[in-house]
Amino acid sequence: MTISIDPQKTNNESLQPKGWLRYFSFSLDHKVIGIQYLVCGFLFYLIGGTLASAIRIELASPMSDFMPRDVYNQVLTLLFGF
Numbered sequence: 001m002t003i004s005i006d007p008q009k010t011n012n013e014s015l016q017p018k019g020w021l022r023y024f025s026f027s028l029d030h031k032v033i034g035i036q037y038l039v040c041g042f043l044f045y046l047i048g049g050t051l052a053s054a055i056r057i058e059l060a061s062p063m064s065d066f067m068p069r070d071v072y073n074q075v076l077t078l079l080f081g082f
Contacts, residue, residue: 051075 024032054075058066067075 051078 024036027033054067055072058064058072064072
């Protein structure tokens with residue numbers, strides 16, 4: 001199906017989204033989707049690394065002194081629950 005647009009109504013306005021947030025949120029461009037994958041992967045890498053570091057700090061000493069036991073169980077379940 002073809003959509004026709006009247007040239008009088010467009011007034012030389014671009015049909016591309018305005019603003020960088022809208023451009024990176026709702027785009028079908030393969031380059032933008034690749035950037036979205038890279039950013040998402042890097043954020044998950046940082047979150048996972050932070051949680052893994054918290055577990056390593058907790059297990060470094062025999063006493064539970066870095067985080068409470070229930071928080072440790074929640075972090076451990078979050079990391080290995082998937």
